[in-house]
Amino acid sequence: MPSFLLLSSLLFTPTLSSSSAAAVPIPFPSRLRRPLSVCPAYPFWGSRRGPGSICYASSPPSSPRARALSSTGSMEDQAVSYLTQREAVEIDEILMGPLGFSVDQLMELAGLSVAAAIAEVYKSSEYRRVLALCGPGNNGGDGLVAARHLHHFGYEPFICYPKRTPKPLYNGLVTQLESLSISFISVDDLPQNLTENFDLIVDAMFGFSFHGQPRPPFDDLIQRLASLSRIDCGRKRSLAIVSVDIPSGWHVEEGDITGEGFEPDMLVSLTAPKLCAKKFVGPHHFLGGRFVPPSIISKYKLKLPQYPGTSMCVRIGKPPSVDIASLRENYISPELLEDQVLSHPVDQFHKWFDEAVAAGLREPNAMALSTSGHEGKPSSRMVLLKGADKQGFVWFTNYGSQKAKELSENPHASLLFYWNPLNRQVRVEGTVEKVSREESETYFHSRPRGSQLGAIASKQSTTVIGRHVLHEAYKKLEEEYADGSLIPMPEYWGGYRLKPTRFEFWQGQPSRLHDRLRYSIRTVNGGEAWHIERLSP
Numbered sequence: 001m002p003s004f005l006l007l008s009s010l011l012f013t014p015t016l017s018s019s020s021a022a023a024v025p026i027p028f029p030s031r032l033r034r035p036l037s038v039c040p041a042y043p044f045w046g047s048r049r050g051p052g053s054i055c056y057a058s059s060p061p062s063s064p065r066a067r068a069l070s071s072t073g074s075m076e077d078q079a080v081s082y083l084t085q086r087e088a089v090e091i092d093e094i095l096m097g098p099l100g101f102s103v104d105q106l107m108e109l110a111g112l113s114v115a116a117a118i119a120e121v122y123k124s125s126e127y128r129r130v131l132a133l134c135g136p137g138n139n140g141g142d143g144l145v146a147a148r149h150l151h152h153f154g155y156e157p158f159i160c161y162p163k164r165t166p167k168p169l170y171n172g173l174v175t176q177l178e179s180l181s182i183s184f185i186s187v188d189d190l191p192q193n194l195t196e197n198f199d200l201i202v203d204a205m206f207g208f209s210f211h212g213q214p215r216p217p218f219d220d221l222i223q224r225l226a227s228l229s230r231i232d233c234g235r236k237r238s239l240a241i242v243s244v245d246i247p248s249g250w251h252v253e254e255g256d257i258t259g260e261g262f263e264p265d266m267l268v269s270l271t272a273p274k275l276c277a278k279k280f281v282g283p284h285h286f287l288g289g290r291f292v293p294p295s296i297i298s299k300y301k302l303k304l305p306q307y308p309g310t311s312m313c314v315r316i317g318k319p320p321s322v323d324i325a326s327l328r329e330n331y332i333s334p335e336l337l338e339d340q341v342l343s344h345p346v347d348q349f350h351k352w353f354d355e356a357v358a359a360g361l362r363e364p365n366a367m368a369l370s371t372s373g374h375e376g377k378p379s380s381r382m383v384l385l386k387g388a389d390k391q392g393f394v395w396f397t398n399y400g401s402q403k404a405k406e407l408s409e410n411p412h413a414s415l416l417f418y419w420n421p422l423n424r425q426v427r428v429e430g431t432v433e434k435v436s437r438e439e440s441e442t443y444f445h446s447r448p449r450g451s452q453l454g455a456i457a458s459k460q461s462t463t464v465i466g467r468h469v470l471h472e473a474y475k476k477l478e479e480e481y482a483d484g485s486l487i488p489m490p491e492y493w494g495g496y497r498l499k500p501t502r503f504e505f506w507q508g509q510p511s512r513l514h515d516r517l518r519y520s521i522r523t524v525n526g527g528e529a530w531h532i533e534r535l536s537p
Helices: 003-011 085-095 103-121 138-152 168-179 218-233 275-279 294-299 345-358 402-409 437-444 449-457 467-480
Strands: 129-134 156-160 200-204 240-244 266-270 284-288 313-315 366-372 378-384 387-389 392-398 412-419 424-434 493-507 515-524 527-534
Touching (some): 103 168, 103 200, 103 240, 103 266, 103 313, 138 156, 138 168, 345 412, 366 392, 366 402, 378 402, 392 402, 392 437
Parallel strands (some): 240 266, 266 284
Antiparallel strands (some): 387 392, 412 424, 424 493, 493 515, 515 527
16 A cells, blocks of 8 residues: 555544534645654764653653554454464465565565554654664565655654665665665764664564574674663663564574573564564564455464554554653743734634644644533533634534533633644633524534534433434434435524633743743723733743
């Protein structure tokens, strides 16, 4: 599958709530693109990660970007098959023989799987500088392909490829990488301390067909990785090691026989895990290479995890436990200064909103709506902004819902927009009123017919005995309006408008010295005006 199609799958998520909404429409891009981290170029040797980086200890947090090339369907405690070396060789021969695969096809799929698994766990903002150690065989080719994809995912790869294979396939991969200005480094030019110059190492030196003892310069490279593993025992290592299919130097079936090899942090098994993977004790084991046909699964009685959706990798085993208290980000952002913001908060909101749209953020109009009834017990939920102007912020919902009940008892509410990739949030407080019936009708009939029927079928916030009740109600409505006639907006559905009395614009900054600018209404010369003041973070 072409990689650009796989990348497009990163964009798909269901909408957040049936409370979607619009007067003064918010402009949306016709096509959302997942933003890649944009970082300044680092000097090559001796550069360190900036203050936004996280030092890798026992296991880093999984990236929330979930990302479609990801592994949301983990194996948990399910059984999985492991291949002997002979079986792995046979399967490759069948794939490239009667089943019609070419080496370059399998290599492309394998390399993309490796890059997808890396992107699943190691964010490019924290593990930007990647060193790919590539051997002379197919495993090395997988590493070259992975490096190309990592470049397009926003990482900065460097290649160490000491024994180049003089074949058109490999020459082509090198040309592709050079065309992207990806640097090739000789073994002699590698820095002595890899942890100072790289955040992640891709071990793509030897695969399952290798046997015997590694020869120079790979023996020395393997020992350097082993020394990093030993450093890790003292919790001083700050880079991650990712092995492609088999940790180089390991026996394909028996693992690290001598006990002098290295332990990678991530193993990306390809096709199916090899027997040595049973000895892998790192926090992240993934399976990649989504190309195994049913005939091979049947012939070798393979038990493999299901790849979720359009994912190119899937986690094997349980994800590592994470110390929640240790999860933190050190934000790096432009300063938010009083003399740089617009005088009217709605204008400033539109400025930031447009920047969120331009950055390709997913559903930048998603907002947390917080309400409370006469008892003062707050409740929050995500809804979608459908209009914003100086009269207020508009969303639509069911007037029989919990939020509607609470708003009828207490018309004060707050909205929160959180644009994580931009280190920004906006809080809006004010009073809430219903929009006109005409405004609600206009928006209701602009929605897809399916959404209109769903609004009628769902008596929001009421108890139902099962999902089948909703499906039956929806199907009945589909039949009723199958002729394409106008679907009437129900009396219990419509919009709300929050009329702002206070705004807060928050911009994340290093060392928790965040920028917080509050707009509030003040009386000036008998009239009202917006006043801007800075709050302590």
